[in-house]
Amino acid sequence: MTTGDNAKKAVAEALNAILADTFALYLKTKNxxxxVSGPHFRDYHLMFDEHAAEILATTDLIAERxxxxxxxxxxxxxxISGRQSLSDNDSVKVSADDMLSELRNDNLRxxxxxxxxxxxxxxAGDNATDGMLDDWTDQAEQRAWFLLESAQSA
Known part of the structure; x- marks a missing residue:
């Protein structure tokens, strides 16, 4: 394997780790x-659904790269389970504030x-992946921002 092959393999390994965490974050967001419950139920319920759809949409793009x-x-x-670094949340009852915080931290990760x-x-000279990562970074930063602002007290 040449140095270029090693660099491309490193990109593939990084993308597979990202893909595992993307699936984990998708499922946690849907969960x-x-x-979710509480006084902001409708807002959070809709936001989490929007975020989950955006997260799921990236999975195919990552795998295809x-x-x-x-x-x-x-x-x-x-x-997925063997590669993911994000923690699952199997708790039966999670407060809305804890949901917002946990999802924000996961998106920042x-x-x-x-x-x-x-x-x-x-x-690796992989310009296509480089550019796609910029788009995914922007999306995750936006989700983290929405989650942060939603957690602010009035």
């Missing part, structure tokens, strides 16, 4: 969408992963 670069991507729930992968894509 909170289904279980891995495949376009000649590598394998995730194959199962077990594969994805931003960190995107930035690391962007460096790897630059080293």
């Amino acid at each position: 909170f969408h289904w279980h 891995v495949r376009k670069n000649g590598h394998r991507t995730l194959t199962s729930i077990g594969d 994805l931003v960190e992963q995107y930035r690391s992968a962007k460096e790897l894509a630059g080293e």
Whole structure:
């Protein structure tokens, strides 16, 4: 394997880790969408659903970048579980404030992963992945911002 091949493999590995966390964040966001309650129920319920749809939309793009670069991507729930770094939340009762905070932190963690992968894509000369990571970073930062502002007291 040449240095270029190693760089592309590093990008694929980073993208697969991001993909696992993207699926984990999608499911957590849907979980909170289904279980949110309280005085801001409608606003949070709708926002979580919008966020989940945006997150899910990136999964195919991420996986296809891995495949376009000649590598394998995730194959199962077990594969996702083995690669994800974001924590699941299996609690039966989570306050709306805790949901907002947890989702914000998870989105900011994805931003960190995107930035690391962007460096790897630059080293590999993978301009397409580099550009897509900018878009995904902006989306995750916007979600984090909405979650932060929603958590502010009136």
